[in-house]
Amino acid sequence: MEEVDVEPSTTVIPGAGLHQKHLGFEWGPGDLLVYETNYKLQGPRSAGSLFVHIVRKDEDICSPILRKLFNESHLIFVGLQKIKEDVPSKNKKSQFVSISKNYRSVIRACMEELQQNAVSTQDGSLASQYGDQVSILLAIELIWNLCEVLFIDAAPAGSLLLHLLDWVRLHKSDVDTRAREVLQSDSPALHQSYWDVVISLVLQGRTDEARQVLSKRASLRAESSSVFKRMDGLLQTMPIFNPSGTQTLTEFDVKWRHWHEECDRCLQDNTFASNRHLETICKILVGDEDTLLEQKELLSTWYHFLVTRLLFTHPTIKPPDLHYYAQSSMNMFLGPRASPEPLDIILLSAFEFDLHQVIKDCSIALNNWWFVAHLTDLLDHCKLLQSHNLHFGSNLREFLVLEYASGLFSHHSLWQLAVDYFDHCPEFGRVYLELQIERVPLDTERKAIKVLRICEDRQMSEQVRSICKIMAKRALRNNRLGSALSWSIRAKDAAFATLISERFLQDYSNKGSFTDLDLLDNLGPAMLLSDRLTFLGKYREFHRLYGENRFSDAAKLLLSLMTAKIAPRNLWMTLLTDALPLLEQKEVIFSVDQTYELMSCLEELNSGTKPDSNQTDQDDDIESTKTELLRLALARNLAMAIVKEGTIET
Numbered sequence: 001m002e003e004v005d006v007e008p009s010t011t012v013i014p015g016a017g018l019h020q021k022h023l024g025f026e027w028g029p030g031d032l033l034v035y036e037t038n039y040k041l042q043g044p045r046s047a048g049s050l051f052v053h054i055v056r057k058d059e060d061i062c063s064p065i066l067r068k069l070f071n072e073s074h075l076i077f078v079g080l081q082k083i084k085e086d087v088p089s090k091n092k093k094s095q096f097v098s099i100s101k102n103y104r105s106v107i108r109a110c111m112e113e114l115q116q117n118a119v120s121t122q123d124g125s126l127a128s129q130y131g132d133q134v135s136i137l138l139a140i141e142l143i144w145n146l147c148e149v150l151f152i153d154a155a156p157a158g159s160l161l162l163h164l165l166d167w168v169r170l171h172k173s174d175v176d177t178r179a180r181e182v183l184q185s186d187s188p189a190l191h192q193s194y195w196d197v198v199i200s201l202v203l204q205g206r207t208d209e210a211r212q213v214l215s216k217r218a219s220l221r222a223e224s225s226s227v228f229k230r231m232d233g234l235l236q237t238m239p240i241f242n243p244s245g246t247q248t249l250t251e252f253d254v255k256w257r258h259w260h261e262e263c264d265r266c267l268q269d270n271t272f273a274s275n276r277h278l279e280t281i282c283k284i285l286v287g288d289e290d291t292l293l294e295q296k297e298l299l300s301t302w303y304h305f306l307v308t309r310l311l312f313t314h315p316t317i318k319p320p321d322l323h324y325y326a327q328s329s330m331n332m333f334l335g336p337r338a339s340p341e342p343l344d345i346i347l348l349s350a351f352e353f354d355l356h357q358v359i360k361d362c363s364i365a366l367n368n369w370w371f372v373a374h375l376t377d378l379l380d381h382c383k384l385l386q387s388h389n390l391h392f393g394s395n396l397r398e399f400l401v402l403e404y405a406s407g408l409f410s411h412h413s414l415w416q417l418a419v420d421y422f423d424h425c426p427e428f429g430r431v432y433l434e435l436q437i438e439r440v441p442l443d444t445e446r447k448a449i450k451v452l453r454i455c456e457d458r459q460m461s462e463q464v465r466s467i468c469k470i471m472a473k474r475a476l477r478n479n480r481l482g483s484a485l486s487w488s489i490r491a492k493d494a495a496f497a498t499l500i501s502e503r504f505l506q507d508y509s510n511k512g513s514f515t516d517l518d519l520l521d522n523l524g525p526a527m528l529l530s531d532r533l534t535f536l537g538k539y540r541e542f543h544r545l546y547g548e549n550r551f552s553d554a555a556k557l558l559l560s561l562m563t564a565k566i567a568p569r570n571l572w573m574t575l576l577t578d579a580l581p582l583l584e585q586k587e588v589i590f591s592v593d594q595t596y597e598l599m600s601c602l603e604e605l606n607s608g609t610k611p612d613s614n615q616t617d618q619d620d621d622i623e624s625t626k627t628e629l630l631r632l633a634l635a636r637n638l639a640m641a642i643v644k645e646g647t648i649e650t
Contacts, residue, residue, distance in 0.1 A: 013034055013053050022036075022037045023035070023036060023037065024036075024037045032054070033052055033053070033054060034052070034053045034054075035051070035052045035053065036051075063133065065110060065113050065114055065117065065133075066110065066133065067413075067414065068109075068110060068113075069106055069107065069110040069370070070370065070408065070414055070417060071414075071417065072106045072109075073103060073106055073370070073374055074417045074420065074421075076099060076102050076103055076106070076374075077374060077377065077420070077421070077424075078420055079099070080099050080377065080378065080381060081424045083095055083381065092382075093152075093153075093154075093382075096152050096378065096381060096382050097148065097152055097153050099378060100144070100148045100152050100153075100378060101148070103144065103374060103378070104141055104144055104145060104148070107137055107140060107141045107144070108141060110137060111134055111137045111138065111141070114130045114133050114134045114137070115130070115134055117130050118130035118131050118134065136366065136367070138171075139343050140366070140371045141171075142171050142343075142347075143343075143346055143347065143350065143358070143362065143371075144371070144375060145167050145170065145171070146167060146347060146350050146351075147350060147355075147358065147375060147379070149163040149164060149167055150319065150322075150350055150351070150353065151353075151355065151379060151382065151384055152378065152379070152382055154319075155319075156318075156319070157249060157316050157317060157318040157319070158241040158243060158249045158252065158315075158316055159241070159243045160317060160318075160319060160322075161241070161307070161310055161311060161315050161316075161317055162240075162241065162243070164307045164310070165204065165205050165307060165311065167307070168204060168303070168304050168307045168308075169204050169206070172204065172300065172301075172304060175197070175200045175201065175204060178193050178196065178197050178200070179197045179200075179201065179209070179213065181193065182194055182197050182213070183213070183216075188213070188216045189216040189217040194213070194216075194217070195277045196298060197213055198210050198213050198214055198277070198281070199277070199280065199281060199284070199295060199298060200298050201213065202235070202281055202284055202285070203284065203292075203295060203298060203299060203304070203308045204308070205240075205308075205311050207235040207236070207238050208235075210235055211232050211235050211236060214228060214231065214232060214235075215228075215232070227271065227272055227274060227275055227278055228278070230266065230271055230272070231272065231278050231281060231282070234259075234262065234263055234266065234282070234285060235285075237259055237262075238259060238285070239252060239255045239256045239259055239315075241315065241316075249316055252315075252316070253315075253316050256315055256316075260285075260286065260287075260312075263282060263285040263286045264286050266282055267279075267282050267283065267286060280294075284308075284312060285312055286312065287309060287312035287313035289309065289332065292305060292308060292309060293305070293332060293333070296333065299333075301333075302329055302330045302332075302333035302334060302344065303326075303329070303330075303347055305329050305332070305333045306325060306326055306329035306330075306351075309325065309329055310325060319353070320353075322351045322352075322353075323351055323352040323353070325351075326347075326348055326351035326352065327348065327351075327352075330344060330348060342361065342364075342365040343365075345361055346358055346361045346362060346365065349361060355379065355384060355385065356385075356396070359372050359375070359376055359396065359400070362375075363400070368404075368407065369400060369403045369404035369407060370404060372400050372404075373400040373401045373403065373404035373405075373421075374404075376396060376397045376400045376401075377397055377400075377401060379397075380395075380396075380397035385397060395427075398425045398426075398427055398428065398429070401421050401424070401425055402421075402422070402425055402428060402429070402432055404421065405417075405418040405421035405422050405425075405432070405436075406418070406432065406436060408421070409436040409439065409440070412441075415436075415440055416450070416454075418436070419433065419454055422436075423458075430458070433458070433460075434460060434462075434463060437451060437454065437455060437460070437463055438463060438466065442467065442470060442471060442474075445471065445483070448467060448470075448471050451467055452464060452467050452468070452490070455467065464490070464491070465491045465492065465493065467491075468487045468488065468490045468491030468493070469487075469488075469491050469493060469496065471483075471487040472484045472485075472487035472488040472491060472493070472496055472500070473496075475487060476499075476500060476503070481500060481503055481504055481507065481515060481516060482515065482516030482519045484500050485497065485500045485501070485504070485516070485519060485533075486519060488500055489523075489526045489529060489533075492529065494529050494530040495530075497529050497530045497532070497533045498530040498531070498532040498533065501530065501532040501533045501535070501536040502532060504520075504536055505532075505535075505536060505539075505568075505571065509571075509574065514540055514543070517540070520536065520537060520540040521540065521541075521544065523537040531566060532568070534566060535561060535566045535567055535568070538557060538560075538561055538566065539561065539567075539575075541557060542554050542557045542558050542561070542578070545557060546578075546581075546582075551582055551585060551587075551589050552589060554582065555579070555582050555589045555590055555594065556594075558575060558578060558579055558582075559590075559594055559597060559598065561575060562575055562576075562597075562598075562601045563597055563601070569605070572601060572605045573605060573623070573626065576598065576601065576602055576605070576626075576630055577626060577630070579598060579630075580629065580630065580633055583633040583634065583636070583637045584633060588637065588640050588641050588644050589637075590637055590641065591641055591645065592638065592641045592642055592645055595634055595637050595638045595641055596638070598634055599631075599634050599638075602627070602630055602631070602634070606627060
């Protein structure tokens with residue numbers, strides 16, 4: 001995986017570069033922005049294009065149908081990570097095969113939905129796009145299924161061919177369609193596709209179904225019924241290995257050779273000379289390669305030819321011998337002139353048991369990381385990739401999972417899936433998550449809370465602070481003070497909490513009332529984050545106590561705010577003014593000592609106040625009036641307090 005041994009494909013951007021101008025670009029998390037600059041390769045500068053082109057590598061992420069594939073496979077992936085290491089390997093194998101089939105069923109479900117959409121849509125380009133996606137998923141499922149047979153299930157000799165036959169039958173399903181068409185016709189035996197169906201069924205080893213179709217022809221002509229019966233007997237007695245039976249592989253091999261010799265004798269005796277189609281079938285049964293190659297149109301692929309060839313020449317093939325037959329079958333089927341397609345090369349690598357080459361070629365050939373990431377993860381759990389580490393510090397499995405998850409993060413809804421993938425990459429997963437999570441656009445408060453919860457669950461304190469600061473500043477810009485204060489408290493940002501507290505107090509000074517009372521009444525220990533926030537919380541508590549007619553408690557709290565110097569000096573006059581209603585109560589609220597302290601605060605305020613050049617004469621008169629009223633109220637309260645306390649002492 002360290003080197004790419006093929007030339008990278010060229011992406012043509014319509015309209016870009018037509019005027020021989022330099023192209024500029026900017027990398028994004030999941031795409032590339034390309035634009036024309038003002039510079040030409042030669043000649044004077046000219047005006048650039050108005051267009052900016054978005055080049056996206058992983059277009060599949062934008063497909064609503066394929067998003068279902070990503071969502072459902074994510075659940076399978078997470079379940080796979082929960083399989084414990086201490087489970088016996090025999091039990092693990094069945095679990096891994098089951099998980100592999102679950103992945104394939106998700107692929108197939110997605111493929112069927114794409115096919116339905118391709119048929120129903122009226123948009124030609126969209127139908128073509130769906131068709132391309134179906135072709136890619138077909139190839140993915142074909143490769144995955146083969147890897148399941150060869151690597152995950154690791155079928156031994158005897159069982160191996162049975163699995164390969166199932167593999168071919170699953171991916172060559174047009175035979176069933178044609179068989180139904182023939183059997184449902186008015187005269188099946190005279191249908192133009194009749195013999196093609198019979199031979200196709202034989203090529204797939206479906207002898208019982210082939211016999212059923214052959215019986216339609218045998219009943220038409222009594223004079224030829226004997227040769228049909230002979231063929232029926234050969235097909236009926238063809239040995240098929242039963243892995244769960246008592247027969248050993250050696251016993252099966254002996255039985256199969258006897259049957260093969262019987263087929264060969266029929267061919268030598270010209271038993272089927274009167275019917276060329278039956279003779280062709282007999283030649284197929286003995287594994288005649290020339291006859292098999294004549295059926296290229298029915299076989300359609302070299303790997304179907306390979307499996308059919310093995311079925312009739314070497315049914316007890318062992319896994320290590322597969323590569324020889326695979327290479328020769330591909331060469332024979334394609335011929336010297338045809339070049340193998342990328343899919344052919346990948347399948348051949350699988351038959352050669354070169355797992356890393358399969359993964360490498362798939363990474364190059366496919367347009368996203370979904371397939372290689374999930375297949376490699378499953379193979380890694382099967383302990384099949386333990387020996388392969390990359391030169392740059394990560395293992396193959398983690399590298400591919402990280403690449404796939406990084407692609408998911410560029411999508412507005414799939415980014416949440418990527419978090420679990422990063423969580424299961426022990427070496428670099430957290431680093432990637434920290435970098436990617438900062439790029440998630442915090443469009444709404446709900447989304448921000450989701451991101452925040454992810455960070456908090458993983459103790460990502462720096463990212464938590466960053467998100468909270470961003471949301472706090474945004475709320476403050478929108479004059480949502482309660483939300484801004486809440487975010488700044490979560491960020492534990494004392495400076496910003498102080499700033500917002502100032503805004504709360506400023507609003508109170510202008511309006512005479514507080515907003516976001518629920519938040520202010522339930523600050524709890526959070527108010528200790530900054531002195532100004534502490535004052536805001538306590539000042540709101542004073543108003544609450546006053547509203548509940550708990551005048552004595554309110555008075556003590558108000559006095560403590562001033563004497564402890566928690567209250568900002570510019571609000572002292574406001575606090576002293578708040579004391580006026582308490583001073584004018586019929587019942588004495590402030591004691592003698594408390595009244596002296598209030599007087600001291602008033603005098604300190606007046607002595608320390610500098611003339612404000614911006615203040616008008618009217619403002620000065622108001623301040624003077626407030627001061628006189630306070631002095632009068634304090635003097636009256638002092639007299640009443642002295643009388644009260646003196647009476648108590650007497």
